[in-house]
Amino acid sequence: MSTTAGWTVDTTGPRTATPPDFRTALDEAATAVDSALEQLLPQPEGLHARVHEAMRYAVFAGGKRLRPFLVLRSAGLFAVKREQAVRVAAAIEALHTYSLVHDDLPCMDDDDLRRGRPTTHRAFDEATAVLAGDALLTVAFEILAADATHDQPAVRCRLVRELALAAGSNGMVGGQMIDMLAPDKTFDADDVIQLQRLKTGALFEFCCVAGAILGQAAAEDEARLRDYARDIGLTFQITDDLLDVLGSAEKTGKAVGKDKDQGKATLVSLWGVDAARSKAQALAQRSVQTLAPYGAGAAALQALPAFLLDRDS
Amino acid sequence: MSTTAGWTVDTTGPRTATPPDFRTALDEAATAVDSALEQLLPQPEGLHARVHEAMRYAVFAGGKRLRPFLVLRSAGLFAVKREQAVRVAAAIEALHTYSLVHDDLPCMDDDDLRRGRPTTHRAFDEATAVLAGDALLTVAFEILAADATHDQPAVRCRLVRELALAAGSNGMVGGQMIDMLAPDKTFDADDVIQLQRLKTGALFEFCCVAGAILGQAAAEDEARLRDYARDIGLTFQITDDLLDVLGSAEKTGKAVGKDKDQGKATLVSLWGVDAARSKAQALAQRSVQTLAPYGAGAAALQALPAFLLDRDS
Numbered sequence: 001m002s003t004t005a006g007w008t009v010d011t012t013g014p015r016t017a018t019p020p021d022f023r024t025a026l027d028e029a030a031t032a033v034d035s036a037l038e039q040l041l042p043q044p045e046g047l048h049a050r051v052h053e054a055m056r057y058a059v060f061a062g063g064k065r066l067r068p069f070l071v072l073r074s075a076g077l078f079a080v081k082r083e084q085a086v087r088v089a090a091a092i093e094a095l096h097t098y099s100l101v102h103d104d105l106p107c108m109d110d111d112d113l114r115r116g117r118p119t120t121h122r123a124f125d126e127a128t129a130v131l132a133g134d135a136l137l138t139v140a141f142e143i144l145a146a147d148a149t150h151d152q153p154a155v156r157c158r159l160v161r162e163l164a165l166a167a168g169s170n171g172m173v174g175g176q177m178i179d180m181l182a183p184d185k186t187f188d189a190d191d192v193i194q195l196q197r198l199k200t201g202a203l204f205e206f207c208c209v210a211g212a213i214l215g216q217a218a219a220e221d222e223a224r225l226r227d228y229a230r231d232i233g234l235t236f237q238i239t240d241d242l243l244d245v246l247g248s249a250e251k252t253g254k255a256v257g258k259d260k261d262q263g264k265a266t267l268v269s270l271w272g273v274d275a276a277r278s279k280a281q282a283l284a285q286r287s288v289q290t291l292a293p294y295g296a297g298a299a300a301l302q303a304l305p306a307f308l309l310d311r312d313s
Numbered sequence: 314m315s316t317t318a319g320w321t322v323d324t325t326g327p328r329t330a331t332p333p334d335f336r337t338a339l340d341e342a343a344t345a346v347d348s349a350l351e352q353l354l355p356q357p358e359g360l361h362a363r364v365h366e367a368m369r370y371a372v373f374a375g376g377k378r379l380r381p382f383l384v385l386r387s388a389g390l391f392a393v394k395r396e397q398a399v400r401v402a403a404a405i406e407a408l409h410t411y412s413l414v415h416d417d418l419p420c421m422d423d424d425d426l427r428r429g430r431p432t433t434h435r436a437f438d439e440a441t442a443v444l445a446g447d448a449l450l451t452v453a454f455e456i457l458a459a460d461a462t463h464d465q466p467a468v469r470c471r472l473v474r475e476l477a478l479a480a481g482s483n484g485m486v487g488g489q490m491i492d493m494l495a496p497d498k499t500f501d502a503d504d505v506i507q508l509q510r511l512k513t514g515a516l517f518e519f520c521c522v523a524g525a526i527l528g529q530a531a532a533e534d535e536a537r538l539r540d541y542a543r544d545i546g547l548t549f550q551i552t553d554d555l556l557d558v559l560g561s562a563e564k565t566g567k568a569v570g571k572d573k574d575q576g577k578a579t580l581v582s583l584w585g586v587d588a589a590r591s592k593a594q595a596l597a598q599r600s601v602q603t604l605a606p607y608g609a610g611a612a613a614l615q616a617l618p619a620f621l622l623d624r625d626s
Binding site: 042046047048050051052055098102105107108125126127128130131132133134135137138139141142144145146152153154156157158160161163164165167168169170173174175176177178180181185191194195198 | 359361368421439440457459470490507
């Protein structure tokens with residue numbers, strides 16, 4: 001439960017308490033994926049050890065591991081082998097970390113602080129950060145394509161292709177491009193939602209759909225998980241924007257108030273704090289209902305939206 | 314035949330004339346891959362059109378398309394379907410272009426000129442160049458993993474994995490990391506050769522081996538093409554270093570004399586111009602012999618070394 005000054009979500013409507021075991025589920029995903037990444041990322045050796053050091057610095061920075069959680073729990077709905085799901089989770093976390101490293105660069109968002117520590121280009125240097133990001137993106141595909149990720153090469157190919165689509169110029173990279181152009185544009189809510197769907201939503205979708213792909217589930221399952229992921233993704237973005245307005249740098253571990261300083265429209269600036277929060281709550285509620293057909297197996301995924309609404313970092 | 318002042322390869326030993334049809338073979342590869350990339354790269358549309366424009370600007374800059382040539386001609390040894398080989402060639406050229414865009418960045422080699430035109434970050438801006446590079450890297454894997462690249466998913470997975478290994482932190486990215494650290498180090502010839510093998514050699518190897526993978530050729534064929542690629546790669550690097558010392562900015566379309574200015578050791582600075590050139594000639598000769606078992610079908614690949622020795626850009 002958040003106690004950050006100004007974070008007054010309690011006053012605007014009913015709120016589902018985060019179940020006590022949700023944190024456990026999140027921590028469990030973090031432990032599994034960190035252990036896998038420890039094995040899968042190259043050791044700092046050779047004349048080029050520095051790039052491996054920077055990759056590990058960026059990856060092992062104590063993130064929430066939300067995306068690995070989504071992969072592991074969506075895979076759990078379809079009896080996917082644990083070690084296969086963990087590999088996919090590790091690939092996605094590597095790719096997500098690349099996006100943070102590049103987004104933090106001076107020519108992008110120019111952030112000095114990430115998760116309470118110096119960003120990779122501050123701890124190393126810009127060239128090393130660009131290269132570490134490039135290598136983290138590349139290793140994600142290396143992991144997915146390897147035999148150990150799934151017995152059937154067709155499944156591995158589909159994972160590679162879907163991740164590339166989610167991460168590429170019509171996905172995450174395209175979203176960051178729009179974000180870079182945002183200060184010079186006048187965006188309406190549809191534009192901001194498109195930005196979010198590309199910048200963060202596409203990867204959230206892949207995380208959830210990856211479980212269905214690994215489990216060779218029906219198209220109906222994939223569609224359901226995609227719907228869930230879309231609602232979760234927008235909930236995440238709205239709460240992120242709320243934290244930028246209302247949160248503290250100490251708790252979030254990064255600079256706050258940046259969107260306003262940069263003149264960027266957000267759903268919070270366009271709709272106002274209360275309406276944005278209400279919308280996030282409605283999306284969260286719908287995402288819980290979407291997964292009803294899976295019964296108790298989906299409990300952890302259904303607990304996520306309340307966690308997102310409650311978070312203070 | 315080169316007529317650049319100071320480019321005196323004629324005086325140091327016998328030289329194989331580039332067969333008249335070699336240029337034709339190279340142009341033919343360029344035409345095929347450019348046409349494929351025109352189709353495969355996204356159109357500049359939407360709020361994020363700018364990143365697509367930058368991707369196309371970087372890719373359609375009139376490069377020699379050496380890597381596509383290697384893919385198409387090595388695939389030709391194993392009766393690979395033309396359209397499959399062209400897709401792999403397009404993927405590799407996209408990935409190669411990403412490496413040029415990122416290497417040219419101010420925090421890396423800080424180049425304003427590439428192939429005689431402003432580099433991508435000069436024509437657009439740094440953030441767009443970083444993102445266009447990221448997207449070109451990503452689209453390479455998207456292309457390889459798609460059904461159209463090969464009937465058998467196992468072949469596509471292998472292509473993805475081998476390309477990721479060649480391009481990642483123990484391949485091309487690792488090589489660029491060493492290159493960035495080079496001005497502060499004292500490198501011997503072994504170090505410089507390791508740098509080259511990672512920075513440019515690994516991708517050359519993949520280009521040649523990709524033909525064998527697509528054709529599901531024997532391990533022996535893969536090994537042979539890998540040997541050929543290694544010799545070609547080092548020949549390419551030595552002639553590149555010779556051009557940096559002896560070439561003209563006008564012909565090469567990029568700044569010259571940079572290695573010396575930056576205090577970087579090269580095989581030319583370590584061995585001297587004549588010994589480096591002799592070594593390149595010996596490697597070139599060996600690469601021709603390696604492909605002898607393929608008879609006339611390998612003629613174009615066998616003509617490449619002479620072209621590399623003769624080139625003035």
